Amino acid sequence: MGQDKAVGTGTLRKGLKVGDATHKEFELRQCTAADYFAAEASGADSSKSITFQAALVAQQLVRIGEFTGPFTVAMLGRLHPSDLNQMVAARAELEAEGEEQQPG
Incomplete structure (x- = not known):
């Protein structure tokens, strides 16, 4: 804790x-409100759409292997669906952990 x-x-x-x-190795950072704004501005219109989820992943990606970006939805579109699903799941898990750590 304490991070x-x-x-x-x-x-x-x-x-x-x-x-x-x-x-193959990827790293995502915690989501910010600005990431949601950027994902929405990319043209994805629903937080449930896979395009919106990919846009959020593109914003939160720190690196894939040695490549540090920038990342785009078009770039992530070249991934195998199981790889994209893995990153979307990791993004959701990271977001859930962040919500658990909120004071209140």
């Missing part, structure tokens, strides 16, 4: 190819 910002990590099964390298 200011939570992070989520994982390893993708198929990975994301950037240039000649395929990257």
Whole structure:
């Protein structure tokens, strides 16, 4: 505990190819309100849509392998669906952990 910002990590099964390298390890940071604004501005119109979820993942991604971004929905669209689902699940888990840590 005592961390200011939570992070989520994982390893993708198929990975994301950037240039000649395929990257598999990913790291997400805690979501901010600005991430929601940016995801909404990307054109995704529902917080339940996979496009909106991918837009949030793109905002929260710190890195995939050695690649540190920027990340876009189009880039994440090249992922295998199971890899995208894994990152969406990690994002949701990270958000739930952040809500549990709120004072109140």
